[in-house]
Amino acid sequence: MQKKTVLITGSTSGIGLAIARAFAQQGHNLVFNGLEMDGEQIAASVAEEYQIDYLFDPANMLHPAALRTLVEQAENRFGTVDILINNAGIQHVSPIETFPEEKWDAIIGINLTAAFHLTKAVWPAMKKQNFGRIINIASAHGLIASEFKSAYVAAKHGLIGLTKTAALEGATCGITVNAICPGYVKTPLVERQIVDQARSHQISEKDVIEKVILAKQALKQFIPTESIAAMCLFLASESAATLTGASLSIDGGWSAQ
Template sequence: MTQELTPGPPGLTGPHSVALDLTGRTALVTGAASGIGRACALRLAAAGAKVRAADRDADGLRALQDAASGGALEPHPVDLTDAAGLDAAERTAAGADILVNNAGAQLVRPIEEFPPDDFHRLLTLMLEAPFRLIRGALPHMYEQGWGRIVNISSVHGLRASPYKSAYVSAKHGLEGLSKVTALEGAEHGVTSNCVNPAYVRTPLVEKQIADQAAAHGISEDRVVAEILLADSALKRLLEPEEVAESVAYLCAPEASFITGASLPLDGAWTAH
C-alpha cells in the first residue's frame, strides 16, 4: 500500500514541535521495535532520556539501538504474553520515571469464531501487561514525587468496531486502568493519560490492509479509503511520529495538570 489520500503533515523529520528536556530521566517503552513504540523511544531519547526499549523482536531492538543517538537506549527483549515475561517486565519498570505502554497486536474475527486462546493472549498483552508495568514503576515515581504514564490506547478505546472483540475490550480496559492510575497517582505527582490514535502507518496496520484487501477482493487503496478511513474526516493515515510528539507533550511540564484524560488523534472520528 503506497498511495496516500492526502499529504501527511510537514516537518515530521525536522525539529520537534514540543520543547522537552528529559536529561536524567529514565523512560520505558514497550513494543519499541517498530511503529509507534519505535517513534516514541527515539523521541524520548532525543529529549535526553535514557530509554529502556522492550519488545519480543530482538533484531528490531538492535536496529532501534543503532538508530538512537548517544547510546541512550537499552534493549530489553521480553514477551509480554507469558508469566515469565510479565514478571521480567515488572522488574524492568522499577526505577522508570516515564512509562509508555504501547505493545499491541490485532486479530480480526467474528466473536463466534474468535479463538479463546487468542482473546486471552491479546488481553494479557494490552491490559494485564500495562497493569504489571505500572505496578512496577509506581513505587519509584511515588518516592520521588514525579512520574509520567502514557498508555497508547486507540480510537477503539473510545468506540467499537465489529470483529475486534479482544482489541476493543483490551483498549476499553486500558482506558479504565489509566483513569484509576491517575486518581491514585495525583497526590504523588504522577500523571496517567491515554493517547487514542486512529489508523497509524505501522506494520500492524499495513498487515490489516493487506489482509482485508485479500478478504474483500479489492485493492489496498480501496481498503484504506472505504474501510479504514470511512469514519475519519481527515483522509490519511496518521504517522508514528505524530503520536510520539503527543507522548512528548504529555511528559512536558506544561502538561502537568493533564491526567486521567484521553487524547484522540482520530481525524474527528469520535466527533460523529
C-alpha cells in the first residue's frame, strides 16, 4: 500500500497502540491520540522505532472543537487524512436503575459522538481526493447485548448504524466505511473490569475471566490486539476497495451462538 496518513484515536495504549504499530511497520504517517500522561513519548518511541513521520495530539473525544483541530493539524502537516480509525472508548458497568447519568453521557460521547465529529471533519478532503478509509472499532456488543452495559451497548450499536450510513454516502466518492466487532481483548479497560467484577461478585479474578468475561466466547481466550490490527490493515488496503458497510466479528465465536 502506498504511504498514507492514518489518524487513530486512543492510539497510545491497548488496541489503538497495536493498530498504530501495525501501520508504522508499513511505513505510513501516523497521527496519534490519547490521554495518557506519557502519550507524546509513546508516539515518539513508535515513530523512532519504525522511522516514520508522526503527529501527537491529546484531543479529548468529548470536545468537538478539539476534534476538528486534531484533523486540521493533521491535514496541515500531511496534506490529508487518508485513513481514520475511530478506536477510543470507555466503559462502565452498572444496572440501569443505578447507572450514573454522567457516565451515560461520557460513554455515548466518546464511543459514538466523537466518531461522528471526526468522520464529518475528514469527509471533505477524502471526498475531494476520491479516496478514504474509515474503520470504526465497535464491539461484539454492537451486535449483541449484555446486562449492565446499557450505555456501551447503545453506543456500539449506534456506531454500527453510523458505519452503514456513512458507507452508503461514501460509496460514490471512493470512501469505504467498515466496523470491526471484537470480543474481549485484554486491554487496560478490560483489566479494570476484571478487578471490579471480582470485587462486586466476591470471586477471584481467574473466575471472572473464565465464568464471566469469556463465558460467551466459544474460543475461551482473549482476542489478540494483533488480530484487530491485521484486520485494519486489510480494510485500509486496495484489496478491500469493494468492502464497505460491513460489521466484521473477531469475537471467538460469540456472535455465532
